[in-house]
Amino acid sequence: MSTMLTNRLQKRFRHLRKWANRHDISCYRLYERDIPEYPLIVDWYDGEAVVWLYERNADDDEAWHQDALEQIQAALELTPRQIFVKTRAVQRGLQQQYERFGQQGHVRLVQEHGLNFEVNLSDYLDTGLFLDHRPTRVMVRQMAGGKRVLNLFAYTGSFTIYAAAGSAKATTTVDLSKNYCAWATRNLKHNGIRESDQHRVIADDCFRFLATEKRSYDLIVCDPPTFSNSKRMNRGSFAVDRDHPELIQACLDRLARGGTLLFSTNSRGFQMDEAALPRGFRAQEITQQTIPEDFRNDKIHRCWRIEK
Numbered sequence: 001m002s003t004m005l006t007n008r009l010q011k012r013f014r015h016l017r018k019w020a021n022r023h024d025i026s027c028y029r030l031y032e033r034d035i036p037e038y039p040l041i042v043d044w045y046d047g048e049a050v051v052w053l054y055e056r057n058a059d060d061d062e063a064w065h066q067d068a069l070e071q072i073q074a075a076l077e078l079t080p081r082q083i084f085v086k087t088r089a090v091q092r093g094l095q096q097q098y099e100r101f102g103q104q105g106h107v108r109l110v111q112e113h114g115l116n117f118e119v120n121l122s123d124y125l126d127t128g129l130f131l132d133h134r135p136t137r138v139m140v141r142q143m144a145g146g147k148r149v150l151n152l153f154a155y156t157g158s159f160t161i162y163a164a165a166g167s168a169k170a171t172t173t174v175d176l177s178k179n180y181c182a183w184a185t186r187n188l189k190h191n192g193i194r195e196s197d198q199h200r201v202i203a204d205d206c207f208r209f210l211a212t213e214k215r216s217y218d219l220i221v222c223d224p225p226t227f228s229n230s231k232r233m234n235r236g237s238f239a240v241d242r243d244h245p246e247l248i249q250a251c252l253d254r255l256a257r258g259g260t261l262l263f264s265t266n267s268r269g270f271q272m273d274e275a276a277l278p279r280g281f282r283a284q285e286i287t288q289q290t291i292p293e294d295f296r297n298d299k300i301h302r303c304w305r306i307e308k
Helices: 004-022 061-076 131-143 158-165 178-190 206-212 240-253
Strands: 027-032 040-045 049-054 083-088 107-112 115-120 148-152 170-175 199-203 217-222 255-265 282-285 302-307
Touching (some): 004 027, 115 158, 131 217, 131 255, 148 158, 158 217, 206 240, 217 240, 240 255
Parallel strands (some): 170 199
Antiparallel strands (some): 027 040, 040 049, 107 115, 255 302
């Protein structure tokens, strides 16, 4: 068995463990296709690992997958029960991001900057906490004091938790999925926050919500999927590359005077249509401020701050 991956993981783990302890972080990225022979991702979740295996060569996938998992187990001193394996084919078109594919129900709490988050390591492609947006969450906490905050396409509500921790005056969390809204509500409870008129969680199509909402917001966080064709959407389909001008305009219509919109996407080919912004608004790309130290891939997402 090769030890190339073992050595790389041990070196990264020694460095990142110290860094994470200093910054009160329990979950972080250990490895992301650093070595061409091992096209995989390893994320550390406070004593457990989530591994995404990519295609290398259809003829040898089973052999190198087994080799990689044995090296991960040795490098991190984990048992097979502490490693959760998922496979990702090379993307051949747009795909749904949060499809459920397992029923093991390995749910636990993890901590990040003194806050608690419920993650499911076994049942979905993603765990419920996007590690790449950790600095963006810190930014939201720093900006949220005394503000009315709207979190759109909120997934499990992590931006909301940070806003509330930053003494937001009120928060509204909106996602199309009732399942993820329930998850967001649990995350509020895990942090001592009760769902109420001050901290609303709403299961709705974000476009429909923006079109009917009467309240205005001082800070809006909008992190839409790259693509969605959910039947629960009024519009049939959503593609961020195509539809972001309409979405941003709808957000700005709900933005209070002097407010800020944080807009993010993980679409690799995304080009912000700044010419479509209303007169007087400016989009400042802040991506480099929002990429965490543990991510080698500085194209994991892109982020803009939009305001007058």
